[in-house]
Each structure stands twice: as C-alpha cells, then as structure tokens.
C-alpha cells in the first residue's frame with residue numbers, strides 16, 4: 001500500500017483547487033495586513049520620522065541645538081513641549097526628563113559617541129540614537145508619574161548602567177515651572 | 190550515494206561542537222543576569238560571552254549545518270560524486286581558521302562589539318577578519334553547489350532538478366547575496382578603521398548595510414529546515430510531498446522577497462526616511478507568503494502519510510501518525526514553535542507595534558523561539574536522519590532521541606514565553622545586569638527566573654543530542670542503504686523552465702535589492718559630515 005491510490009487526474013484536480021484556494025487566502029491575509037499598517041500610519045499619525053537630519057557629534061558640546069544649556073524641556077509658544085537630550089557612554093543628559101501630561105511633546109535627541117537607544121518603559125516611545133543623526137519622536141503622556149528610560153542598545157561595557165528617567169507632572173504645574181523660561185529637567189529631584 | 194562522508198561529518202561535528210560551547214555560554218548568560226545569579230563583579234565578561242554566543246550561533250553554526258547538509262544533498266539527490274572536494278575542504282579549513290581568529294580577541298575582551306558590530310564601536314581587527322574568513326569559506330560552498338548542479342544538468346539535459354537540490358542551490362544563492370551587505374560594511378567601513386587606516390566611520394550607513402544582511406540571513410538559517418520539511422519529513426513518516434511545484438514556488442519566493450525588506454530593522458533609526466521604511470515594511474508582509482504556502486503543503490503531506498496508515502476522519506487522522514518517530518515529533522514541535530514565533534513576527538513587522546518592543550527582550554525571546562526552536566530542532570532531526578548514512582552505524586537509542594526533542598521543546602517554551610513577556614514590560618536587551626531590587630523592575634524577576642530555568646533544560650537537551658550522536662559513532666555497523674528524499678504525489682516528469690532554473694529569480698533578487706537599497710545607500714554614502722570618530726572597545 002502506498003500513496004499510489006491518490007494518483008490520477010481527478011485527485012490532481014482536487015489538489016490543484018485546494019491549493020489555489022489556500023494561496024488566495026494567504027494573499028488576502030497579506031494584503032489586509034499591509035493595508036492595516038498603511039491605514040494606521042496615515043490615519044493615526046504613527047509614522048516614522050519623515051526627514052533625515054544630520055549633525056556633527058564632535059561639535060555638539062560646542063554650539064548648536066544640543067549644547068548643554070539647551071538640553072531639557074521647553075514650553076513652546078504654541079503650548080507644545082520640545083525635549084532635547086543626548087546620550088553618551090553611559091548616561092543621558094538630562095538624566096531625568098521632566099514633561100507635562102496631556103501635551104504634545106517632540107523629543108529630539110542624538111548621540112555624542114556610539115549608538116544608543118531611548119526606550120520609555122510602559123509607553124511606545126522607542127528610538128535609536130545614532131551619532132551623526134538626529135532622532136525625532138512625537139509623544140504624549142496621559143498618566144503622571146515616573147517612568148524608567150533605559151538605553152536599549154549595547155553601547156560598550158557600561159551599557160547595563162545606562163538608565164534615565166522620565167517624570168510626567170501635571171500640566172499646570174509644568175506651566176508654572178516654565179514661567180521663568182530656560183530649560184527644565186528633574187535632575188536631582 | 191554519499192561518497193564524501195568524512196567531509197560532511199567534519200562539517201556537522203564542527204557545527205555541533207561550537208553549538209555546544211555557545212549553548213553553555215547562553216545558559217550562563219541567562220543565569221548570571223537573572224535574580225538567581227550572583228552579581229557579576231565584572232560585567233565586561235558578560236559582553237565577551239554574548240559576542241561569542243551571538244557570533245557562533247548566528248554565523249558559524251548555521252553556516253556549517255547548511256554546508257554539510259548541502260554537500261549531502263548534492264551527492265545523494267543528484268546521485269553524483271561531489272565535484273571540487275579539495276575546494277570543499279579548503280572552505281572548511283577557512284571556517285576553522287576564521288573562527289579561531291575571531292574567538293581569540295573575543296576571549297581577550299578586545300572584540301566585545303556583539304555579533305551585530307554596530308560601529309562606531311570598533312573591536313580588534315582580527316575579530317572582523319575572522320568573520321570574513323568564515324563567510325569566504327561559505328562562498329566556496331555556494332560556488333560548489335552551483336558547479337555541481339551545472340555538471341548534473343549537462344549529464345541530464347532538460348530533466349527536472351531534484352527538489353532538494355533545487356532548494357539547496359536557491360538557499361546558497363540567497364546566502365551569497367545577503368552576505369554582501371555585511372561584507373561591504375566590513376571591507377569598506379569597519380576593517381579600515383579597525384586596522385587604524387581611518388579614524389572615522391558613518392554609523393548610519395553601517396546600519397543600513399547590516400540590515401541588508403540581517404533579514405535574509407534568517408532565511409538562510411531557515412533553508413535546511415524547510416528543505417527537511419519538504420524532502421525528508423514526508424519520506425521519513427511514510428507519506429509524499431503534496432505538491433512539487435508549490436514547493437519550488439516557495440523556495441523561489443524566499444529568494445526573491447527575503448532580500449529587499451531588511452530595512453524593517455531600521456524602523457526606529459534616524460538615518461532612513463519614512464518612505465523607504467514604508468516600502469520595506471510592505472515588502473515584508475510578502476515574505477509571510479512562502480511560509481503560509483509551506484504550512485499548507487506540509488500539513489497536506491503529513492495528512493497523506495496518516496491516511497496511508499489508515500487514518501480517518503476530519504481530524505482523526507492525526508492519531509494515525511507515527512508519533513514514536515523522532516522526525517514526526519520534531520516536525521510537530523517545529524510547527525508549534527513556528528506558529529507562535531510567526532505570530533510574534535507579525536508584531537515585529539508592523540511599524541506601529543514594533544515601537545513598543547523594539548530592542549527589548551521580546552526580540553531576543555522571538556528569535557530564540559524561531560531560530561533556536563523551530564529551526565534548530567529540525568537541524569537535530571536532519572542529523573538523526575542522516576547519521577546512519579554517514580557513519581554506517583545505526584542510531585539505536587530512539588527513546589533518548591524522543592526525550593531529547595521533548596526537552597528542547599519544553600525548554601524553549603519555558604525560556605522564551607517569559608522572555609517575550611518581560612520584553613513587553615520594557616526590559617531592554619543586551620544588559621549584563623538588572624537591579625531587581627528596584628520596584629519598577631521587580632515585577633520582571635519571576636519571568637527572568639523562569640527563563641533561566643528553561644535555559645538549563647535546553648542545555649541538558651543539547652548535551653543529550655551530542656551524546657546521542659557520539660554514541661552513534663560507536664554503535665554496531667549496518668548498511669543504511671542509499672539516502673533518499675521524499676517523492677511527490679505527482680512526481681514531475683517535466684518542470685517548466687522557470688521552476689527548474691534559478692537565473693531569472695536571482696536576477697529579480699538582485700534587481701529588487703538594488704531598487705530598494707540603491708538610493709538610501711548612495712544617499713548616505715554621498716552625504717558628507719556624517720562620519721563620526723571611532724570608539725575602540727577595550728582601549729580605555
């Protein structure tokens with residue numbers, strides 16, 4: 001006894017039909033998945049950063065957007081907040097990022113040396129920091145409190161110690177603190 | 190007709206020896222960073238181990254398995270002595286030399302850059318040169334597979350190429366081309382810097398080059414497993430391949446769509462714009478197609494075996510399967526892990542969902558489940574199936590084989606399920622230490638402990654595997670007969686040229702890579718001011 005008895009043109013036809021049906025289902029699954037991703041990207045604005053921005057990491061301490069005095073959170077005239085940060089072996093500056101709840105926030109960050117990553121636990125904020133390039137990510141927190149912010153890419157022997165923090169505070173409290181101008185952070189609090 | 194058995198055995202033994210070492214390192218890593226491990230006073234040791242584990246498991250082990258299996262397929266499917274045996278040995282020794290060359294700087298802590306390299310972190314130049322030698326050794330294999338097929342074609346003009354060889358050669362071409370990305374990165378960017386000829390490097394461009402390799406390399410790892418699904422499993426369990434042409438189409442699809450999608454590994458990167466990320470993510474959806482087709486064809490082939498054995502009913506046939514056959518068991522475990530792993534993969538490939546798990550322990554959990562689980566368990570099955578034909582001795586201990594497969598399956602589930610979970614909680618990967626005393630991290634302690642326990646189950650299973658093969662070298666002699674591959678329900682008498690040759694598909698693979706990678710690479714390579722100073726590991 002062998003599979004001989006499944007031979008014959010009738011069974012071949014059945015086989016071809018079943019196979020075609022399955023192939024059609026497979027193609028539909030794939031088209032639907034790709035469509036969903038495109039829809040979510042456009043409709044919910046969860047798209048990767050659109051533009052590539054470059055920066056010279058050997059000069060970021062000296063001038064430009066990422067000089068030390070410009071790092072931290074700033075309340076823009078529009079009511080939105082911009083956070084600027086850098087990663088270096090093995091810490092983030094600022095090590096504690098202060099932001100308001102329920103506010104559109106733009107995170108702009110880069111690396112001063114090797115590849116790092118920023119991940120804010122409990123959220124989907126997650127981006128690589130590649131030296132030479134600026135990463136930009138939009139975020140919005142609905143819950144106040146403290147979040148851990150580890151570096152998520154190996155950056156040499158101290159990688160396991162590279163943990164930052166994000167402190168989300170009430171919107172009005174943030175506005176009060178921002179009154180004096182300057183760059184806010186929660187380092188040392 | 191397996192003539193060059195020594196050559197094939199040498200590849201398999203070296204593969205499983207380095208696998209055993211790397212597996213031990215893996216279990217140690219899992220333990221030492223878990224709450225039951227004691228704090229490692231020197232975290233640097235963890236990264237040495239991680240570099241060795243990743244380099245061996247990612248590059249050396251699967252390459253050797255693919256090569257040894259490829260030589261076995263060439264001789265037994267084509268029924269033709271291997272042409273170029275000396276070259277094959279040269280390739281083998283290049284891999285030996287390359288591995289030793291890479292491992293010395295790793296052991297000395299001079300190359301703790303992990304297997305993904307990621308400049309501007311730069312390690313000792315001999316580490317990279319060693320990896321290059323391993324790849325060059327494997328390219329000799331690619332050339333030999335192609336030459337052997339050509340020799341056979343000359344002798345059998347117009348005949349259908351046996352499915353196993355058709356797939357094997359497709360896999361070798363995929364590997365040859367996907368390795369080019371990392372080769373360009375190493376030769377043009379990293380090695381000049383590691384050798385001290387240059388001091389700066391474009392880290393963004395390097396990540397794009399590496400993504401060229403990083404995706405399709407997983408299909409290279411997968412090839413021996415898929416070849417076993419189609420051409421060994423049905424024969425071993427007494428069935429037939431449901432459809433020879435569907436099998437060919439699946440392998441062709443892997444060849445064409447595995448390549449132009451690697452930039453899904455740069456979803457969270459700043460050096461690639463949204464447009465190319467979208468294109469690559471759309472193409473990524475396509476790569477699910479050959480796997481869906483395979484699942485169907487293999488399930489149908491297995492059902493044929495069951496019905497031949499008298500199985501009946503809509504699902505009743507499942508009971509009629511030869512469950513005491515290790516091949517059947519391995520296939521079932523492999524499919525279960527492929528199912529869970531594939532579901533996880535759908536999450537990784539969507540930009541929106543990926544954001545919450547990118548570079549977390551979810552990713553390490555995911556690829557251990559798919560690669561270490563679904564793929565490697567079939568490497569075990571391939572070895573068990575081939576061994577008597579290579580050694581001329583019987584593998585008697587079928588019970589031990591079943592236990593070993595069960596343990597690998599259970600170990601993998603226990604290890605990787607909690608591993609995924611802590612990833613969802615946001616636990617970052619590649620860290621030597623976690624402060625489980627921190628209240629924010631404490632909830633992850635239990636899961637990490639479970640994973641560590643699973644790791645030891647895997648280690649035990651791995652040791653059993655090696656013991657079974659070693660004992661097989663001393664078992665009583667038998668004549669296992671010629672090594673055969675599964676027949677199709679309808680054995681093809683003629684096959685359309687498109688399903689019998691690779692040229693068209695290789696051209697498509699290269700063309701799609703150039704359209705999907707050409708512009709981003711040129712754009713990054715030509716833009717000035719993005720090169721950054723190298724940071725040498727271990728130089729402090």
Ligand code: HEM
Nearest residue numbers: 215216218219243246247303304561618619620644647648
């Ligand atoms: C005893 C079983 C195993 C255990 C416990 C284990 C454990 C680990 C651990 C802890 C890591 C590092 C994760 C991190 O720090 O982020 C790792 C990485 C890795 N493992 Fe395993 N592993 C095992 C088996 C395997 C197998 C069978 C394979 C594949 C054949 C494999 C391939 C890899 C690869 C490619 C990496 C990536 C290294 C890197 O990220 O640089 N492992 N493994």
Ligand SMILES: [Cu+2]
Nearest residue numbers: 151153155159
């Ligand atoms: Cu890091």
Ligand SMILES: [Cu+2]
Nearest residue numbers: 403404451454
């Ligand atoms: Cu990929």
